Amino acid sequence: MLSTKLKNYKIILASGSPRRQQFFKDLAIDFEIRLKDIAEVYPDALQGVEITNYLAELKAAAFVGKLKEDELLVTSDTIVWLNNSALGKPKDYEDAFQILRSLSNQTHEVITSVCFKTTLKTDTIYDVTKVTFNPLSNEDIRYYLDHYKPFDKAGAYGIQEWIGLVGISKIEGSYTNVVGLPTEKVYQYLSNFEVSS
Numbered sequence: 001m002l003s004t005k006l007k008n009y010k011i012i013l014a015s016g017s018p019r020r021q022q023f024f025k026d027l028a029i030d031f032e033i034r035l036k037d038i039a040e041v042y043p044d045a046l047q048g049v050e051i052t053n054y055l056a057e058l059k060a061a062a063f064v065g066k067l068k069e070d071e072l073l074v075t076s077d078t079i080v081w082l083n084n085s086a087l088g089k090p091k092d093y094e095d096a097f098q099i100l101r102s103l104s105n106q107t108h109e110v111i112t113s114v115c116f117k118t119t120l121k122t123d124t125i126y127d128v129t130k131v132t133f134n135p136l137s138n139e140d141i142r143y144y145l146d147h148y149k150p151f152d153k154a155g156a157y158g159i160q161e162w163i164g165l166v167g168i169s170k171i172e173g174s175y176t177n178v179v180g181l182p183t184e185k186v187y188q189y190l191s192n193f194e195v196s197s
Helices: 018-026 047-059 093-103 137-149 161-168 175-180 183-193
Strands: 010-013 031-033 071-084 085-087 109-118 122-133 168-172
Touching: 010 018, 018 175, 018 183, 047 071, 047 109, 047 122, 071 093, 085 093, 109 175, 109 183, 122 175, 122 183, 137 161, 161 168, 168 175
Parallel strands: 010 031, 010 071
Antiparallel strands: 071 085, 071 109, 109 122, 122 168
16 A cells, blocks of 8 residues: 555665664565664753654754655654653663653553655654553562563563553553554555645
Protein backbone atom coordinates (compact mmCIF):
# COMPACT_ATOMS: atom_id res chain seq x y z
CA MET A 1 0.00 0.00 0.00
CA LEU A 2 2.51 2.62 1.15
CA SER A 3 5.23 1.21 -1.08
CA THR A 4 3.02 2.03 -4.08
CA LYS A 5 2.28 5.54 -2.80
CA LEU A 6 5.94 6.21 -2.12
CA LYS A 7 7.39 4.47 -5.15
CA ASN A 8 9.10 7.67 -6.30
CA TYR A 9 10.88 8.12 -2.98
CA LYS A 10 13.61 6.31 -1.11
CA ILE A 11 12.74 6.23 2.60
CA ILE A 12 15.68 6.71 4.96
CA LEU A 13 15.10 5.76 8.60
CA ALA A 14 17.72 7.40 10.82
CA SER A 15 17.12 5.27 13.89
CA GLY A 16 19.05 2.48 15.53
CA SER A 17 15.96 1.43 17.49
CA PRO A 18 15.00 -2.16 16.62
CA ARG A 19 11.42 -1.35 17.60
CA ARG A 20 11.12 1.53 15.12
CA GLN A 21 12.78 -0.55 12.42
CA GLN A 22 10.30 -3.38 13.04
CA PHE A 23 7.36 -0.97 12.86
CA PHE A 24 8.54 0.22 9.43
CA LYS A 25 8.74 -3.41 8.29
CA ASP A 26 5.29 -4.11 9.73
CA LEU A 27 3.90 -1.07 7.86
CA ALA A 28 5.30 -2.59 4.64
CA ILE A 29 7.55 0.41 4.02
CA ASP A 30 10.68 -0.16 1.96
CA PHE A 31 13.46 1.68 3.77
CA GLU A 32 17.16 1.82 4.42
CA ILE A 33 18.87 2.72 7.67
CA ARG A 34 21.37 5.56 7.93
CA LEU A 35 22.75 6.51 11.30
CA LYS A 36 24.60 9.57 12.51
CA ASP A 37 25.95 10.11 16.01
CA ILE A 38 24.10 13.07 17.50
CA ALA A 39 24.56 14.52 20.98
CA GLU A 40 20.97 14.60 22.23
CA VAL A 41 21.25 17.89 24.08
CA TYR A 42 18.47 20.47 24.18
CA PRO A 43 17.97 23.92 25.74
CA ASP A 44 16.84 23.77 29.39
CA ALA A 45 13.87 26.04 28.72
CA LEU A 46 12.14 23.47 26.50
CA GLN A 47 9.17 21.56 27.92
CA GLY A 48 7.45 18.31 26.92
CA VAL A 49 6.80 18.06 23.20
CA GLU A 50 9.15 20.99 22.56
CA ILE A 51 11.99 18.68 23.62
CA THR A 52 11.08 15.78 21.33
CA ASN A 53 10.36 18.11 18.40
CA TYR A 54 13.73 19.79 18.91
CA LEU A 55 15.65 16.52 19.12
CA ALA A 56 13.89 14.88 16.15
CA GLU A 57 14.65 17.98 14.06
CA LEU A 58 18.22 18.10 15.39
CA LYS A 59 18.73 14.51 14.19
CA ALA A 60 17.32 15.46 10.78
CA ALA A 61 19.53 18.56 10.55
CA ALA A 62 22.60 16.31 10.58
CA PHE A 63 21.60 15.17 7.08
CA VAL A 64 21.35 18.65 5.51
CA GLY A 65 23.25 18.59 2.22
CA LYS A 66 23.41 14.78 2.32
CA LEU A 67 19.93 13.98 0.96
CA LYS A 68 19.08 13.45 -2.69
CA GLU A 69 15.93 14.90 -4.24
CA ASP A 70 14.12 11.55 -4.19
CA GLU A 71 14.96 10.75 -0.55
CA LEU A 72 12.63 11.16 2.42
CA LEU A 73 14.38 11.08 5.78
CA VAL A 74 12.57 10.02 8.96
CA THR A 75 13.98 10.80 12.41
CA SER A 76 12.33 10.39 15.79
CA ASP A 77 12.70 11.00 19.50
CA THR A 78 10.80 9.74 22.54
CA ILE A 79 10.79 10.94 26.14
CA VAL A 80 8.88 10.04 29.27
CA TRP A 81 7.46 13.17 30.88
CA LEU A 82 6.79 13.04 34.63
CA ASN A 83 6.18 15.95 37.02
CA ASN A 84 7.40 18.49 34.45
CA SER A 85 10.65 16.62 33.96
CA ALA A 86 11.96 14.63 31.00
CA LEU A 87 13.12 11.07 31.60
CA GLY A 88 15.33 9.85 28.81
CA LYS A 89 17.39 6.66 28.59
CA PRO A 90 18.95 5.60 31.90
CA LYS A 91 22.67 6.16 32.41
CA ASP A 92 23.16 2.84 34.23
CA TYR A 93 21.43 0.19 36.35
CA GLU A 94 20.96 2.40 39.41
CA ASP A 95 19.60 5.26 37.33
CA ALA A 96 17.13 2.85 35.69
CA PHE A 97 16.07 1.64 39.14
CA GLN A 98 15.42 5.20 40.34
CA ILE A 99 13.49 6.07 37.18
CA LEU A 100 11.17 3.07 37.62
CA ARG A 101 10.72 3.90 41.32
CA SER A 102 9.59 7.39 40.28
CA LEU A 103 7.10 5.94 37.76
CA SER A 104 5.63 3.50 40.30
CA ASN A 105 2.00 4.29 41.22
CA GLN A 106 2.07 7.38 38.96
CA THR A 107 0.68 8.54 35.62
CA HIS A 108 3.22 9.86 33.13
CA GLU A 109 3.20 10.92 29.50
CA VAL A 110 5.13 9.29 26.69
CA ILE A 111 5.87 11.85 23.98
CA THR A 112 7.24 10.91 20.56
CA SER A 113 8.05 13.33 17.74
CA VAL A 114 8.71 12.21 14.18
CA CYS A 115 10.45 14.48 11.69
CA PHE A 116 10.12 13.99 7.92
CA LYS A 117 12.71 15.78 5.80
CA THR A 118 13.31 16.12 2.09
CA THR A 119 15.52 18.54 0.19
CA LEU A 120 12.50 20.86 -0.08
CA LYS A 121 10.75 20.75 3.29
CA THR A 122 10.70 19.55 6.89
CA ASP A 123 7.55 18.46 8.73
CA THR A 124 7.31 17.30 12.33
CA ILE A 125 4.42 15.44 13.94
CA TYR A 126 4.05 14.20 17.51
CA ASP A 127 1.87 12.11 19.76
CA VAL A 128 1.28 11.99 23.52
CA THR A 129 0.09 8.93 25.45
CA LYS A 130 -0.75 8.78 29.16
CA VAL A 131 0.49 5.67 30.97
CA THR A 132 -0.38 4.71 34.56
CA PHE A 133 1.73 2.28 36.57
CA ASN A 134 0.53 0.21 39.51
CA PRO A 135 2.75 0.30 42.59
CA LEU A 136 6.00 -1.52 41.70
CA SER A 137 7.93 -3.33 44.41
CA ASN A 138 11.72 -3.11 44.53
CA GLU A 139 11.76 -6.85 43.74
CA ASP A 140 9.63 -6.29 40.63
CA ILE A 141 11.93 -3.53 39.42
CA ARG A 142 15.12 -5.51 40.02
CA TYR A 143 13.67 -8.61 38.34
CA TYR A 144 12.77 -6.53 35.28
CA LEU A 145 16.15 -4.78 35.10
CA ASP A 146 18.08 -8.04 35.59
CA HIS A 147 16.15 -9.99 32.96
CA TYR A 148 15.24 -7.35 30.34
CA LYS A 149 18.03 -4.76 30.65
CA PRO A 150 15.95 -1.82 29.30
CA PHE A 151 18.87 0.60 29.27
CA ASP A 152 18.27 1.74 25.68
CA LYS A 153 14.69 2.80 26.38
CA ALA A 154 13.30 6.18 27.42
CA GLY A 155 11.92 5.90 30.93
CA ALA A 156 13.81 2.62 31.45
CA TYR A 157 10.95 0.41 30.34
CA GLY A 158 9.33 -1.22 27.33
CA ILE A 159 5.54 -1.48 27.54
CA GLN A 160 5.68 -4.61 25.37
CA GLU A 161 7.87 -6.39 27.92
CA TRP A 162 7.20 -8.09 31.29
CA ILE A 163 6.93 -4.79 33.17
CA GLY A 164 4.09 -3.70 30.86
CA LEU A 165 2.23 -6.96 31.40
CA VAL A 166 2.36 -6.80 35.19
CA GLY A 167 2.82 -3.13 36.03
CA ILE A 168 0.66 -0.96 33.80
CA SER A 169 -2.93 -0.42 34.87
CA LYS A 170 -4.08 2.08 32.25
CA ILE A 171 -3.07 3.61 28.95
CA GLU A 172 -4.80 6.58 27.28
CA GLY A 173 -3.82 7.05 23.65
CA SER A 174 -1.61 5.24 21.17
CA TYR A 175 0.05 2.01 22.31
CA THR A 176 2.61 2.06 19.50
CA ASN A 177 3.61 5.58 20.55
CA VAL A 178 4.69 4.16 23.93
CA VAL A 179 6.73 1.48 22.14
CA GLY A 180 8.50 4.29 20.28
CA LEU A 181 6.61 5.32 17.14
CA PRO A 182 3.02 6.55 16.67
CA THR A 183 2.50 4.24 13.69
CA GLU A 184 -1.02 5.43 12.86
CA LYS A 185 0.16 9.05 12.56
CA VAL A 186 3.25 8.04 10.56
CA TYR A 187 1.07 5.99 8.21
CA GLN A 188 -1.37 8.88 7.80
CA TYR A 189 1.43 11.35 7.03
CA LEU A 190 3.11 9.06 4.50
CA SER A 191 -0.22 8.16 2.88
CA ASN A 192 -0.79 11.85 2.15
CA PHE A 193 2.84 12.71 1.46
CA GLU A 194 2.80 12.99 -2.36
CA VAL A 195 -0.53 14.79 -2.32
CA SER A 196 0.67 17.47 0.07
CA SER A 197 4.16 17.89 -1.37
